[in-house]
Amino acid sequence: MKTVLITGCSSGFGLETARYFLERDWNVIATMRMPREDVLPRSAHLRVLALDVTDARSIREAVDAAGSIDVLVNNAGVGLLSAFEGTSMETVRQVFETNTFGTLAMTHALLPQFTQRRSGAIINVGSAVTLKSFPLLSIYTASKAAIMAFTESLALELEAFDVRVGLIIPGRAPETRFGENVQRLLPNGIPQAYQAFAQAAFATIEQAGDVTHSLDVAQAVWRFATDTACPARLPAGADAVAIAESR
Numbered sequence: 001m002k003t004v005l006i007t008g009c010s011s012g013f014g015l016e017t018a019r020y021f022l023e024r025d026w027n028v029i030a031t032m033r034m035p036r037e038d039v040l041p042r043s044a045h046l047r048v049l050a051l052d053v054t055d056a057r058s059i060r061e062a063v064d065a066a067g068s069i070d071v072l073v074n075n076a077g078v079g080l081l082s083a084f085e086g087t088s089m090e091t092v093r094q095v096f097e098t099n100t101f102g103t104l105a106m107t108h109a110l111l112p113q114f115t116q117r118r119s120g121a122i123i124n125v126g127s128a129v130t131l132k133s134f135p136l137l138s139i140y141t142a143s144k145a146a147i148m149a150f151t152e153s154l155a156l157e158l159e160a161f162d163v164r165v166g167l168i169i170p171g172r173a174p175e176t177r178f179g180e181n182v183q184r185l186l187p188n189g190i191p192q193a194y195q196a197f198a199q200a201a202f203a204t205i206e207q208a209g210d211v212t213h214s215l216d217v218a219q220a221v222w223r224f225a226t227d228t229a230c231p232a233r234l235p236a237g238a239d240a241v242a243i244a245e246s247r
């Protein structure tokens with residue numbers, strides 16, 4: 001039986017992906033900053049571990065406790081909706097610490113077991129904003145664009161070890177906690193001078209018809225994990241698929 005370790009399982013895509021793999025009889029190591037067993041169904045195949053991807057000690061302890069892993073899903077992430085001018089460098093670094101360095105650090109911690117075993121898959125969660133840009137998301141987009149570039153180069157580097165590296169590219173998913181989280185880091189990130197423009201930009205985004213559902217992401221992760229012929233870049237969600245096709 002194979003084992004998947006997923007970061008950021010307390011809500012949204014991570015939680016749905018953990019459920020999806022459990023229902024398909026995988027061993028699931030669902031990691032969360034604040035572990036909660038009750039968000040997932042009881043199962044002998046489930047372990048919930050504490051993991052903050054910005055904390056080196058937390059990563060070390062979780063990886064030691066996890067043991068042998070077949071698939072790593074780097075899903076944990078934070079959003080930031082702000083005008084760049086109103087965003088401090090401290091906030092910029094916080095976003096990169098989670099979305100970018102967190103993904104790199106988790107990959108670094110688990111990679112040796114994959115290359116030694118000459119098997120395994122690393123699946124990073126990117127974002128469709130790296131395919132089609134939106135205003136007021138410059139820092140978030142930059143943090144995910146770095147992951148897209150990292151994923152593509154690493155995939156080539158690990159081919160010789162039979163370790164697969166893929167990128168899931170979700171579109172906008174209003175059903176997750178992401179929307180409330182984008183305000184958490186910087187509640188007043190849009191200065192007055194940008195307000196009128198920002199309101200018009202939000203209205204355009206809200207009017208867009210198609211969205212991404214957590215299940216779309218879980219299915220895309222499953223596909224990459226289980227189908228070795230699957231492409232390395234997988235848009236997830238009707239909006240992300242449309243954006244990818246329009247490029």
Ligand SMILES: NC(=O)c1ccc[n+]([C@@H]2O[C@H](COP(=O)([O-])OP(=O)(O)OC[C@H]3O[C@@H](n4cnc5c(N)ncnc54)[C@H](OP(=O)(O)O)[C@@H]3O)[C@@H](O)[C@H]2O)c1
Binds near residue numbers: 010052
């Ligand atoms: N929703 C969208 O529109 C959208 C679109 C494209 C891509 N994405 C990406 O998809 C991923 C999942 O987002 P989501 O929509 O499911 O949002 P979500 O419901 O807010 O889930 C994000 C998860 O990441 C966790 N997390 C945040 N910081 C962490 C840290 N330092 N260490 C470990 N876990 C941490 C959160 O845990 P806590 O409960 O502890 O905060 C939460 O479980 C993210 O990488 C996001 O950037 C989202």
